[in-house]
Amino acid sequence: MGNLLILSTAFLCLCLFVALLYVLYKYWWVPHRVQFIMNSQGIRGPPYEFIHGNNKEALQMQKEASSKPMALTHDIFPRVMPYDYSCIKKYGKNYLSWNGVRAQLVITDPELVKEVLKNSEKAFSKPKPLYFFKKLLGDTIPTINSEKWARHRKLANHAFHGESLKIVKQREEKVMTGEVDSFGHDFLGLLVNAYHDPDEKNRLSIQDVVDWQDKARAEVVEVFGNQNPNSEGITKLKTITMIINETLRLYPPINSVVRKAVRDVQLGNLVLPNCLDLNIRFIALHHDPALWGDDVHLFKPERFAEGIAKATNNNAVAFMPFGMGHRSCVGMSFSITETKIALSMILQRYTFTLSPTYVHAPLPNLSLKPQHGLHLLFHSLD
Numbered sequence: 001m002g003n004l005l006i007l008s009t010a011f012l013c014l015c016l017f018v019a020l021l022y023v024l025y026k027y028w029w030v031p032h033r034v035q036f037i038m039n040s041q042g043i044r045g046p047p048y049e050f051i052h053g054n055n056k057e058a059l060q061m062q063k064e065a066s067s068k069p070m071a072l073t074h075d076i077f078p079r080v081m082p083y084d085y086s087c088i089k090k091y092g093k094n095y096l097s098w099n100g101v102r103a104q105l106v107i108t109d110p111e112l113v114k115e116v117l118k119n120s121e122k123a124f125s126k127p128k129p130l131y132f133f134k135k136l137l138g139d140t141i142p143t144i145n146s147e148k149w150a151r152h153r154k155l156a157n158h159a160f161h162g163e164s165l166k167i168v169k170q171r172e173e174k175v176m177t178g179e180v181d182s183f184g185h186d187f188l189g190l191l192v193n194a195y196h197d198p199d200e201k202n203r204l205s206i207q208d209v210v211d212w213q214d215k216a217r218a219e220v221v222e223v224f225g226n227q228n229p230n231s232e233g234i235t236k237l238k239t240i241t242m243i244i245n246e247t248l249r250l251y252p253p254i255n256s257v258v259r260k261a262v263r264d265v266q267l268g269n270l271v272l273p274n275c276l277d278l279n280i281r282f283i284a285l286h287h288d289p290a291l292w293g294d295d296v297h298l299f300k301p302e303r304f305a306e307g308i309a310k311a312t313n314n315n316a317v318a319f320m321p322f323g324m325g326h327r328s329c330v331g332m333s334f335s336i337t338e339t340k341i342a343l344s345m346i347l348q349r350y351t352f353t354l355s356p357t358y359v360h361a362p363l364p365n366l367s368l369k370p371q372h373g374l375h376l377l378f379h380s381l382d
């Protein structure tokens with residue numbers, strides 16, 4: 001009897017010991033090994049933290065970024081993906097990060113991106129969609145609670161009316177005279193800051209947007225008159241296609257594609273272990289001044305005037321709003337046609353401007369969305 005007790009205790013201890021070894025192997029040894037392999041090839045990144053990887057820090061930054069609106073510029077990468085943005089600044093265009101225990105090589109270098117997407121050695125596969133994908137994502141997206149939001153809305157309304165204009169004026173004067181060095185960090189302050197973005201070249205120009213709306217309307221009237229859009233006419237809409245492409249460049253609905261190395265594989269001059277996920281953050285490419293020029297954050301549909309090859313300088317990976325290649329997104333032509341029809345019908349009937357209650361807050365939530373809606377004011381044309 002006593003022997004049996006000793007035996008079963010010993011067996012239990014052995015099981016615990018094996019379990020412990022397994023945990024250490026999976027959550028400590030493997031990540032550190034991958035980290036070592038990548039570091040020794042010059043790929044750096046935020047250090048692996050036991051079990052949660054970099055998720056805590058990434059989540060924290062995302063939460064903070066989405067708790068306040070941003071200035072009215074198209075420079076959205078820092079708000080939409082604050083953690084990635086800070087990592088790229090710190091570690092370079094390609095870096096190793098940790099989605100929990102999963103190693104992720106984030107790549108934004110056009111040459112490497114090209115190689116992965118070309119996949120000439122069939123070494124990269126699309127990972128299986130996670131069963132809990134939607135749920136997980138829903139849980140990780142930080143929400144700004146509704147009470148706080150109601151307060152923001154009130155402030156935004158307030159900011160554009162009566163009494164508060166005086167306050168704005170006072171703040172402007174104080175800044176001009178050097179009494180204080182910013183317009184303030186409350187919501188009203190942020191709005192005033194937006195219109196005074198010191199980086200003039202990034203400032204959103206309402207005039208540009210109005211001009212493009214007029215051009216688009218002229219095109220719609222020329223193609224359709226006041227008839228409903230038809231499929232033949234849709235293919236003739238050139239200005240609208242340029243506007244849509246420029247919008248997709250600045251605000252790509254999906255900000256990355258993930259591939260998985262199915263075996264040890266060579267990429268550029270890197271040798272990748274087979275457990276690695278490759279995360280192509282193409283929002284970074286869409287906002288890369290090296291690919292688009294110093295005016296990268298400006299809304300300039302004329303970039304696409306002579307087609308996509310000219311706009312991207314024949315660099316296909318500079319513009320991938322639907323991923324790359326024909327297999328990329330089956331919904332592409334449908335969604336573009338849908339957008340063209342809706343836009344045409346609106347342009348035939350209304351002019352529209354941003355509502356004063358609109359706050360600029362793009363947020364990745366499965367796809368990129370305006371966090372607090374897209375408030376527009378429509379004026380009937382008749």
Ligand SMILES: *[C@@H]1O[C@H](CO)[C@@H](O)[C@H](O)[C@H]1NC(C)=O
Nearest residue numbers: 141142143144363365366371
């Ligand atoms: C994300 O999208 C879902 C569904 O569209 C919505 O219910 C949720 O409020 C959104 N989250 C945020 C933070 O906006």
Ligand SMILES: *[C@@H]1O[C@H](CO)[C@@H](O)[C@H](O)[C@H]1NC(C)=O
Nearest residue numbers: 241242245304305307308321
């Ligand atoms: C707009 O982008 C699509 C791909 O998303 C491309 O097929 C089309 O040729 C582009 N049009 C222009 C005018 O750049």
